[in-house]
Amino acid sequence: MSKQQGKGDLGLVALTKSFATFTAVHPLDLVVPQGSFFALLGPSGCGKTTTLRMIAGLEEPTSGRIRIGDSDITDTKAYQRNVNTVFQSYALFPHMSVLDNVMFGLRRRGDKDAKAKAKEVLELVQLEQVASKKPTQLSGGMQQRVALARALVNRPDVLLLDEPLGALDLKLRRQMQIELKRIQQEVGLTFIHVTHDQEEAMTMADSIAVMNAGRLEQLGDPATLYEQPRSTFVANFLGQSNLLRATVNPGGTDHVVTVRAHDTDLEVSREHLPEGVRDVWLGVRPEKLRLGEGGGPNQLRGIVRDVSFSGVATQYSVQMPWGQELIVVQQNDGTARAVLGETVTVSWAAQHGFALDASQDAEA
Ligand code: ATP
Numbered sequence: 001m002s003k004q005q006g007k008g009d010l011g012l013v014a015l016t017k018s019f020a021t022f023t024a025v026h027p028l029d030l031v032v033p034q035g036s037f038f039a040l041l042g043p044s045g046c047g048k049t050t051t052l053r054m055i056a057g058l059e060e061p062t063s064g065r066i067r068i069g070d071s072d073i074t075d076t077k078a079y080q081r082n083v084n085t086v087f088q089s090y091a092l093f094p095h096m097s098v099l100d101n102v103m104f105g106l107r108r109r110g111d112k113d114a115k116a117k118a119k120e121v122l123e124l125v126q127l128e129q130v131a132s133k134k135p136t137q138l139s140g141g142m143q144q145r146v147a148l149a150r151a152l153v154n155r156p157d158v159l160l161l162d163e164p165l166g167a168l169d170l171k172l173r174r175q176m177q178i179e180l181k182r183i184q185q186e187v188g189l190t191f192i193h194v195t196h197d198q199e200e201a202m203t204m205a206d207s208i209a210v211m212n213a214g215r216l217e218q219l220g221d222p223a224t225l226y227e228q229p230r231s232t233f234v235a236n237f238l239g240q241s242n243l244l245r246a247t248v249n250p251g252g253t254d255h256v257v258t259v260r261a262h263d264t265d266l267e268v269s270r271e272h273l274p275e276g277v278r279d280v281w282l283g284v285r286p287e288k289l290r291l292g293e294g295g296g297p298n299q300l301r302g303i304v305r306d307v308s309f310s311g312v313a314t315q316y317s318v319q320m321p322w323g324q325e326l327i328v329v330q331q332n333d334g335t336a337r338a339v340l341g342e343t344v345t346v347s348w349a350a351q352h353g354f355a356l357d358a359s360q361d362a363e364a
Pocket residue numbers: 019022024042043044045046047048049050051196
């Protein structure tokens with residue numbers, strides 16, 4: 001790995017953390033490219049905060065190494081690492097002005113340009129007009145931006161964000177997601193963002209590492225993870241999935257393979273099928289399913305059991321003859337909608353499906 005590692009990339013090499021007999025992080029290998037917006041995503045307790053704390057130097061790894069570029073920082077003290085963290089609790093000094101909060105660290109190190117640098121970064125987070133205010137006079141979203149400015153002002157090699165938007169209401173959270181992404185692109189520093197919110201990770205990150213029970217499940221860009229998950233865990237964690245139990249039929253063409261699901265042959269692109277597997281989950285995202293025949297080979301008939309309208313789209317639950325309900329999401333684009341109790345055909349294109357090895361995941 002070290003040979004391919006870029007100059008300022010962050011590298012985790014077989015990094016582990018155990019608390020007594022409990023292993024919170026199993027050997028973890030990751031390279032976070034310099035200047036990328038990287039998300040560590042997973043449910044509560046999966047080990048993402050522990051991983052972040054090891055990178056920050058707040059938690060000592062049980063084994064493994066941490067590198068930034070060519071330098072090994074595993075044994076470097078937290079305050080000597082060029083790594084800053086933004087926490088959900090802003091941890092600002094209440095008696096100091098916004099400007100003083102931001103330049104505090106630089107001043108202590110005797111940086112003569114502290115004020116100019118602080119002003120520049122306050123401009124970046126669009127808080128220059130409140131520089132003389134106290135943090136308590138600001139809204140939660142603004143306080144979060146002060147904390148961000150303070151963490152950015154000395155241009156760390158890596159900025160760690162631990163659920164930084166968790167305390168904000170949904171609307172503000174969405175605004176801050178876009179804002180954070182803009183700031184990251186502008187400063188060009190490496191951001192590592194910990195979150196359990198899949199939408200947040202997908203909105204902001206260039207790459208996402210999905211963690212589950214202390215292990216890396218899958219690493220990739222948001223679209224690949226969403227469209228080509230490699231486990232039922234990732235398929236279910238990153239949005240809704242329809243998963244059909246199926247068996248791979250022998251043969252097929254270079255491009256397409258058929259699988260048998262509940263006595264029906266269905267097609268899936270060969271590139272979306274793991275090699276050498278027999279028992280699979282055939283997955284299709286709800287918005288990739290169509291109500292209507294669509295002319296292709298993948299068609300199933302069922303009865304509409306639920307219709308829920310949400311403005312932009314309508315979600316249908318369609319019960320198959322074997323009892324399973326498929327979720328279909330259709331844009332409300334003026335075409336006819338199905339009604340409760342109606343028998344409908346659900347169809348999809350072979351390239352929109354993905355197959356997962358079911359020998360690993362008996363339950364979906
Ligand atoms: P959350 O979003 O809830 O913080 P997480 O994915 O960040 O979840 P961690 O905080 O990294 O998860 O915790 C991973 C596991 O390690 C959890 O089961 C947690 O209880 C355990 N753990 C974390 N810190 C300690 C500790 N100091 N002592 C014992 N167990 C710990």
